[in-house]
Each structure stands twice: as C-alpha cells, then as structure tokens.
Amino acid sequence: MSHEPSAVELERRAYRRGRSVRSVVVAVVSSLVVVAAVWLFVVNTKGWAAAQRTFFDPAEAAKTFPAVLAGLWVNVYVLFFAAIGVAVFATLLAVIRTLRGPVFAPLRFLAAAYTDLFRGVPMIVLIYLVGFGIPALGVLPLIDPRILGGVALVIGYSAYVAEVLRAGIESVHPSQRLAARSLGLSYAQTLRLVVLPQGVRRVVPALVNDFVSMQKDVGLISILGVVDAISAANIAKAISFNYTSFVIAGLLFILLSLPFIQLTNHLERRALARQQQGAVV
Structure with a gap:
C-alpha cells in the first residue's frame, strides 16, 4: 500500500516550493546587482583598458597557454x-x-x-x-x-x-x-x-x-x-x-x-x- 502524504506534509511542500522560488528570484536580482557594480566600478573605469592589456590579453594568453x-x-x-x-x-x-x-x-x-x-x-x-x-x-x-x-x-x-x-x-x-x-x-x-x-x-x-x-x-x-x-x-x-x-x-x-x-x-x-x-x- 502506497503512503499518501498528509495535509500537513502537503502544506510543508508548498511552503518549501514557495521559499525555493523566492530564493531563485533573490539570487537573480543580487547577481544583476553584482554585474552592474562590476561594470560601474571596474570595467567602466578609465584604467580598465590598461588593466585589460596587462592581465587579460588574448594574444598573450594564447602564446603562454601551452607552457x-x-x-x-x-x-x-x-x-x-x-x-x-x-x-x-x-x-x-x-x-x-x-x-x-x-x-x-x-x-x-x-x-x-x-x-x-x-x-x-x-x-x-x-x-x-x-x-x-x-x-x-x-x-x-x-x-x-x-x-x-x-x-x-x-x-x-x-x-x-x-x-x-x-x-x-x-x-x-x-x-x-x-x-x-x-x-x-x-x-x-x-x-x-x-x-x-x-x-x-x-x-x-x-x-x-x-x-x-x-x-x-x-x-x-x-x-x-x-x-x-x-x-x-x-x-x-x-x-x-x-x-x-x-x-x-x-x-x-x-x-x-x-x-x-x-x-x-x-x-x-x-x-x-x-x-x-x-x-x-
């Protein structure tokens, strides 16, 4: 005989699903805030071009990767x-x-x-x-x-x-x-x-x-x-x-x-x- 969850258990599951959806929404919003902050305070700064050439040069990466x-x-x-x-x-x-x-x-x-x-x-x-x-x-x-x-x-x-x-x-x-x-x-x-x-x-x-x-x-x-x-x-x-x-x-x-x-x-x-x-x- 299969066990059917009680009304209390069903209520708990519904609450957990609601909390999961809320957690996903909060995670997405916070991620967008972090991306915007990185854009404003890192990528959008006047020294970003020099930093990119020094640390994130694709040509240099391709050349040094094998070694x-x-x-x-x-x-x-x-x-x-x-x-x-x-x-x-x-x-x-x-x-x-x-x-x-x-x-x-x-x-x-x-x-x-x-x-x-x-x-x-x-x-x-x-x-x-x-x-x-x-x-x-x-x-x-x-x-x-x-x-x-x-x-x-x-x-x-x-x-x-x-x-x-x-x-x-x-x-x-x-x-x-x-x-x-x-x-x-x-x-x-x-x-x-x-x-x-x-x-x-x-x-x-x-x-x-x-x-x-x-x-x-x-x-x-x-x-x-x-x-x-x-x-x-x-x-x-x-x-x-x-x-x-x-x-x-x-x-x-x-x-x-x-x-x-x-x-x-x-x-x-x-x-x-x-x-x-x-x-x-």
Whole structure:
C-alpha cells in the first residue's frame, strides 16, 4: 500500500516550493546587482583598458597557454604522490592520538606536538626549510626539488588532515567499539573495520577541503626552481612584462579544483538528505 502524504506534509511542500522560488528570484536580482557594480566600478573605469592589456590579453594568453599547461602537469604529478603520503601519514598520526592506555602516552604526546607545531608553520616557510635545508646538510645525494616540495607538503598537510581524521574517529560512539570487541574482533580489526570507515565517512567534506587547499599550495614548489605552472607563468611575465600568464595559471588551478569542490557539495547534500530521511508526516 502506497503512503499518501498528509495535509500537513502537503502544506510543508508548498511552503518549501514557495521559499525555493523566492530564493531563485533573490539570487537573480543580487547577481544583476553584482554585474552592474562590476561594470560601474571596474570595467567602466578609465584604467580598465590598461588593466585589460596587462592581465587579460588574448594574444598573450594564447602564446603562454601551452607552457603553463605543461607546468601544470608537474603540479598534478607532485600533488598525486603528496596526497598519497598525506593519507598514509595523517592516518597514522590520527590513530596514534586515539590510542588508549598510559603505555602509549609518549606516542600520543609526540603526535600531538607534531600536529600543533606544523599546523602553525606557514607552508612557504616549510617548503624553504625542506627544499633548501635538507640539501644544505650534505648528508644525502642530490634530490629532485619536486620530491623535496612533495615532502614539505606531506609534512605540513599531514598535521591538518590528522586532526580532521581524529575528530572523525572520536565521533564514533563507544558502543560501536564495544560491540565489535564483543564479537571477537581485535583492537586493530575494530579500528580498521568498524571505527575508521564510520569516522572517515563523517569527515569526507573536510578532507576534500584540505585536499583542495593542498592543490593550491602545490604551486609554492616553484620557489625551489621547479618549472611548474606558476614558474612557467613567471618566466612568460619576465619576457613580455605581461601578467596574463598568471591569470591563465589561476584559471587552470580553478579548473583542477572544481571537481573536488563539486564532490564536497554532493557529499554534503547526500549527508543532509540522509539525515532528513523519514521526515514525511
């Protein structure tokens, strides 16, 4: 037998439709206001022509696009391996911080000190320290600066991601652990099969946001001499004294991050829909 919504539910749906229509109208009006403001205060100014030649030159964009795109693949290469390193190291840190028992107190202290320290260090400073400090020691052979940049990203972002994962792990109700142990699972099996899957699912949007931030910061490896998208844009600027190449690099980074931003929005909508299941009266 199919369930028919009650009069109260139908009234709620009508109210929601009305609110949706109102929201669309307000969004359209506000967008038109923003466009008009941009036209009046940016495009219609006397310096817009010079700014357009300096930052939005189509000929310069066409000329520098191949080099900037080739440099972007270097960023993607470093980002891929850095993301794997962050996932492994951050999970290890998060698990250490959630270990129970006084015997693990030194490990918990070291993990907490690590996350507190490296969350406070600016990424550009960390890249300088790793990229130039490690070779200056002279104890290791010559290392590719792309590797050094990736190591700096792993060191820095593992501290952020570890705290997000720790929050997800601790959000799982203790009854889940007790039920798993009562079924005969060991502590490691409980963590791997019961706690981690639930904890990670709850913090996926935050994890994706950290990944998007790392995707932007990967451009900082250009300070180590890596010819990536930012470095290629800087070389083009030094030749032509035009900043259009930087705009192209920025747009490419935006296109690279859009799928992950949309993934975050999708996960948030799905989580909200899951919370509202069974709300029909």
